[in-house]
Each structure stands twice: as C-alpha cells, then as structure tokens.
Amino acid sequence: xxxxxxxxxxxxxxxxxxxxxxxxxxxxxxxxxxxxxxxxxxxxxxxxxxxxxxxxxxxxxxxxxxxxxxxxxxxxxxxxxxxxxxxxxxxxxxxxxxxxxxxxxxxxxxxxxxxxxxxxxxxxxxxxxxxxxxxxxxxxxxxxxxxxxxxxxxxxxxxxxxxxxxxxxxxxxxxxxxxxxxxxxxxxxxxxxxxxxxxxxxxxxxxx
Amino acid sequence: xxxxxxxxxxxxxxxxxxxxxxxxxxxxxxxxxxxxxxxxxxxxxxxxxxxxxxxxxxxxxxxxxxxxxxxxxxxxxxxxxxxxxxxxxxxxxxxxxxxxxxxxxxxxxxxxxxxxxxxxxxxxxxxxxxxxxxxxxxxxxxxxxxxxxxxxxxxxxxxxxxxxxxxxxxxxxxxxxxxxxxxxxxxxxxxxxxxxxxxxxxxxxxxxxxxxxxxxxxxxxxxxxxxxxxxxxxxxxxxxxxxxxxxxxxxxxxxxxxxxxxxxxxxxxxxxxxxxxxxxxxxxxxxxxxxxxxxxxxxxxxxxxxxxxxxxxxxxxxxxxxxxxxxxxxxxxxxxxxxxxxxxxxxxxxxxxxxxxxxxxxxxxxxxxxxxxxxxxxxxxxxxxxxxxxxxxxxxxxxxxxxxxxxxxxxxxxxxxxxxxxxxxxxxxxxxxxxxxxxxxxxxxxxxxxxxxxxxxxxxxxxxxxx
Ligand code: SF4
Numbered sequence: 001x002x003x004x005x006x007x008x009x010x011x012x013x014x015x016x017x018x019x020x021x022x023x024x025x026x027x028x029x030x031x032x033x034x035x036x037x038x039x040x041x042x043x044x045x046x047x048x049x050x051x052x053x054x055x056x057x058x059x060x061x062x063x064x065x066x067x068x069x070x071x072x073x074x075x076x077x078x079x080x081x082x083x084x085x086x087x088x089x090x091x092x093x094x095x096x097x098x099x100x101x102x103x104x105x106x107x108x109x110x111x112x113x114x115x116x117x118x119x120x121x122x123x124x125x126x127x128x129x130x131x132x133x134x135x136x137x138x139x140x141x142x143x144x145x146x147x148x149x150x151x152x153x154x155x156x157x158x159x160x161x162x163x164x165x166x167x168x169x170x171x172x173x174x175x176x177x178x179x180x181x182x183x184x185x186x187x188x189x190x191x192x193x194x195x196x197x198x199x200x201x202x203x204x205x206x207x208x
Numbered sequence: 209x210x211x212x213x214x215x216x217x218x219x220x221x222x223x224x225x226x227x228x229x230x231x232x233x234x235x236x237x238x239x240x241x242x243x244x245x246x247x248x249x250x251x252x253x254x255x256x257x258x259x260x261x262x263x264x265x266x267x268x269x270x271x272x273x274x275x276x277x278x279x280x281x282x283x284x285x286x287x288x289x290x291x292x293x294x295x296x297x298x299x300x301x302x303x304x305x306x307x308x309x310x311x312x313x314x315x316x317x318x319x320x321x322x323x324x325x326x327x328x329x330x331x332x333x334x335x336x337x338x339x340x341x342x343x344x345x346x347x348x349x350x351x352x353x354x355x356x357x358x359x360x361x362x363x364x365x366x367x368x369x370x371x372x373x374x375x376x377x378x379x380x381x382x383x384x385x386x387x388x389x390x391x392x393x394x395x396x397x398x399x400x401x402x403x404x405x406x407x408x409x410x411x412x413x414x415x416x417x418x419x420x421x422x423x424x425x426x427x428x429x430x431x432x433x434x435x436x437x438x439x440x441x442x443x444x445x446x447x448x449x450x451x452x453x454x455x456x457x458x459x460x461x462x463x464x465x466x467x468x469x470x471x472x473x474x475x476x477x478x479x480x481x482x483x484x485x486x487x488x489x490x491x492x493x494x495x496x497x498x499x500x501x502x503x504x505x506x507x508x509x510x511x512x513x514x515x516x517x518x519x520x521x522x523x524x525x526x527x528x529x530x531x532x533x534x535x536x537x538x539x540x541x542x543x544x545x546x547x548x549x550x551x552x553x554x555x556x557x558x559x560x561x562x563x564x565x566x567x568x569x570x571x572x573x574x575x576x577x578x579x580x581x582x583x584x585x586x587x588x589x590x591x592x593x594x595x596x597x598x599x600x601x602x603x604x605x606x607x608x609x610x611x612x613x614x615x616x617x618x619x620x621x622x623x624x625x626x627x628x629x630x631x632x633x634x635x636x637x638x639x640x641x642x643x644x645x646x647x648x649x650x651x652x653x654x655x656x657x658x659x660x661x662x663x664x665x666x667x668x669x670x671x672x673x674x675x
Contacts, residue, residue, distance in 0.1 A: 033246035113355035203263030
C-alpha cells in the first residue's frame, strides 16, 4: 500500500450529501477481477451522458479538477454497499483524500485499507473549503497527516482527528494482514480454547 | 457490569485487545461470493498465504447469475469470468462451495440461515453490506470490503473497534396489512440513512419478538440502510425452533448445549444503550419509498412531499433532484403512481414467507396489462418449497414470471434490469439512482404491496385489496 504522508493538490468541490457507492461506481462496473482500471467509471452517471459523452457541467470533467487528488463533499459520503470498488475507483482516478462532515462506516474503513485518507470536519469548515476548492488551480489544499492538519490556500491550518492506529498504518503504508499475523500465537490460543468451550458448533461441510 | 447482546457476542470473540482499543476479533463464519472476492484470493496468492479455516468459510454465486435457462450457462463474458474465477479459487484454496446448478444455490444471505451455517452468538462476515441479515439469529453479522475479505481468509480475524449500542424498540401489535418490511422502512424514515452510523442496532420490543424469523431477517437486512454497522435481535424460542434440523446446525445433544449458551446472550435488563429510539407499532402503515434514498419513504396513503417546505438548502436541492430523477410532482398521491415493473425477491424479501404473502394477494387475480412482474426466489430450496405448495402456479396463472434463484433485479448486474425511465415496485432494499438498471425508478415496499401493485398496475394499498 502506498504510504500517505503529505499531499498538496487541487481539491474538487462536490457539494452533495449522501453520495452513495452506486453513484461513486455503478454496479454494472463491478464485474472485474482486478483492482485497477475503474477510474474512468468513477461517478459514471454524473460524469457521462447516455451516449457516454462527458457532461461538461460535472466538476471532474473540468480543468483543473481532472487532476484533483482531494474531494470535498457533504454529509454521509460513501453510504450504501460494502464494495471496495468505490475506493478503488477513487484511487484509480487519483483521489487520495476525501473531506466531508461524516462518512458511512464501511466506506470509511475501506478508504484506510487502500491508502485513501477520509477527513471528517464540521460542516461550517467544509463550506469554507468548498468555496476554496471552487477557485481551482490557484487554490491548492495541503493535507499533512503527521500534523493532522488541512492547510487552506490562505495558510490557515485546520486540525482534524484520526484514530492513531489507522494514522500509523497510513503513514507507513503497512498491510493489515502482516500487522495481525504478529498476533498469530493469540489467534491459535483463542481457537484452541473455543474448540473446547464451544465444541457444539460444527464445521462447514457441503454434502453432495 | 450489565451487557447488551452486542457486548456479549463481541466479548466472546475478542482474541486480543490492543492498547488503543482496537480488537483482534475472531470470525466464526465467512461467506464468500463472486463479486467481492477475486481480488482477495489474488492477494493471498501473491503473498503465498493460504485460507486459514476453510471449514469456517463457504462460497456461493448469486449476484451475477442469470435467473432463467441456467443450463445454457452464463452468456455475459464478464459475469462468466467472475463465476469461473470463484470456482477456480475455491478449488485451489479448498473452500466449501455450493455450485450454480445445486438446489441449495441462492443469495448468500438467504442460504446462510437456511443451511444452518449462520447461528446465534456467532460473528459472521461477508463482502456484502446486507450481511446484517444474519443478525436476526442473534449473531453479530456485518459487511466487509475486499481487503477485509482477504484479511479474514488469511487470519480468520478482523481488526475492529467496538461499535456503540443502539436500541430500536418497536412496541405494540402491528395493524392489519403491516409487515416486517413496513417496520424497517418506518424505522429508516424515522432515524434517517445515517441514524445508525457507528452503532449496532438491537431491535427490541413486542412487535419485533412477535415476528417470525423471515420477518426478523427482513428487518435486520436493512440495518445498513439506516447506516448501522449491523442489526441484531435477541435469540429466543422462535430462533431455536428455526435452527433445529438445519443441515449444518448442531444436532441432538450438541444442539441442547448450544441452546444453553444462546440463552445467556440476550441483553441484561440493566444494560445501557448509547441511543434509544421508540416506535409505536400501531402507528405504522404499509410504506413505500418515493425518492432515491431509503429514508425518502411515506405511508401508501401519503403523497409526494414538496421541496419548497424544506428549510435546509442542501436537503431541498437533494429532494428536488430526487423528484426529477423519479419523475414525480409534489403533492402527487403515491397510490396513483402507475408502475411498469414489479420485482419480488432479494435477500430482503426472497424467503418462502415472502412468496406466500405475494401469492396470497395474486391468487385469483391478474397482473395488470402492460406490467411485467417477476418473482425470484431467494434460493433453490425456497423455489422448491414454493412449488411444493403450488405457489408457482398461483403466480404464473396470475401472469407473474417465476424464475431461478439469485440477486436478479435487486441490482443491475445480471440480465434482469430496468430500462431507463421504467418505474418499478420492488421488494429489495436500495432505491439509489440506477440501482436496478441505468435510469430505472425504484419504489421499495413489502411483498404483499408489490403484488398489489402488480395486479392494480399502480402503487396500491394492499389493505384495500384484502377488504
Ligand atoms: S439480493 Fe441485492 S442486496 Fe441482497 S445480496 Fe443480492 S444484490 Fe445484494
């Protein structure tokens, strides 16, 4: 996983609430067996018309937002399904950070697993960042994960909260599985204990 | 200290508590399907890892599969590739698998409980948000992403922080014509799609206890639509009766010991919840959604709301966008909206009880001219049971299509799709834009209400048909 340390980039304003995972990547694009290549379908229905042509009004079809690496949105971003294709599509497009008042739980979790930083900030601050973002290329935003700060184009620093464990994994680009396997002995011990105490639970077997 | 059902199941599965409060949580059951697993198996292969507990894992195909003419195979190349990839992966990693042409094949959340794979007190995960369904048994069941699927395959654990406890109490008896689906739609309408964020909802109260297992599963299924991490219902005699005799459930003396443990799981009377919501069952009517979010819901006797009455600017804009997409005008009566398609099925309402409810309305009636109505059983066994009861004939004689088990028109991922502009009365769980096919317009409702829509050709109050 690519570590996330500090990012200075164009931020795209997406002033919508309840941006669901079907909006981020419609179900018909989930039929892939790979992680990459979904970026062209990010926000497909918002981004393209029925003939597949770009809708000029959609923010990611406009300069400089085609190169945005930060997304600013309203409440409950990422609600809906558990599909990790949503963060994969964001990442494949180039988005490394989403800033919103709050996020749906599974999406929030999935971001961290893919090196995307979801930042929660109060709506009043989001409104300011949204205005900043509308200024385009002259208005690059900096995200400093170490310091836990969003730096506005005018230099103002805004602190954000993040779970220290997740922060560490993101900063170091660590794989969760390696992390967990450090507890292999404890997992073995738990399995041995429950095998005794809950021996009434059978294993799964599909009889022919 | 007094504990909730969630606390008890959680605590029984903590392998290790890390200093910052994150837990290594043991997973009892891992359900795998073709859409969210290929990249996870790929990751295992790349890292040279194996599946730690094939005997706690089960795979099934459901999202991509056609629901007619199965013998002919899967026509769409990309769908076929996902199914074949799963088959290759389960063979290579030794994971138990229910193949497409097996009678027991079906939607992963239908067959988990049906086969006795999902049991009370367990931790259950699947790369699908509607895993919350299995919480109806008194288990902690939640959806995970593909990275976590890989994590569970490799370690049989997840790194998790405990959720907060929320109690949604539905007291009283349900009025005539009101079902589990109406309860959960009413709850979502009341607390909103983010109302449960960060929480596990425990559904309590006499109206919940009075539901059969199918109804409890319908309620827990849509917990995710209320933003909750999971939904749970305390196991009781109804639960134990349901589990008894299921193929992969404990039997005989083992079952008695299991039940003895399950009886200790319900929340202690003094247990505290972080959030409490109370709903009077008597106030719930048959519900139907009018917008593109499950919280955009109203009683069938109601009308399309007026954005001009919404003070918050962002909310007003959202409502306007919804009405535009749904092609609705403020003040239009919901019971006057003509439908093109009716879909009865999905993990929310694809169980035998749901098909019985639909057939009861359809019996002796005809699908309205110009309406296409599909009934898609949740599993091959549900289909067989319905056929044994003659429900397939009742439905086909009324003009419904009777199909093979799968996710079908719940999501536009297989051949069963809406075309742009079609209006659909659907028993599924999501009414997002394009969910049932690009440009499709979804109204969520109960199976009986869906059948009523089919025979009247419009959204209709099922209570009037019954009179
Ligand atoms: S029936 Fe619908 S909600 Fe349920 S698992 Fe299938 S696609 Fe998901």
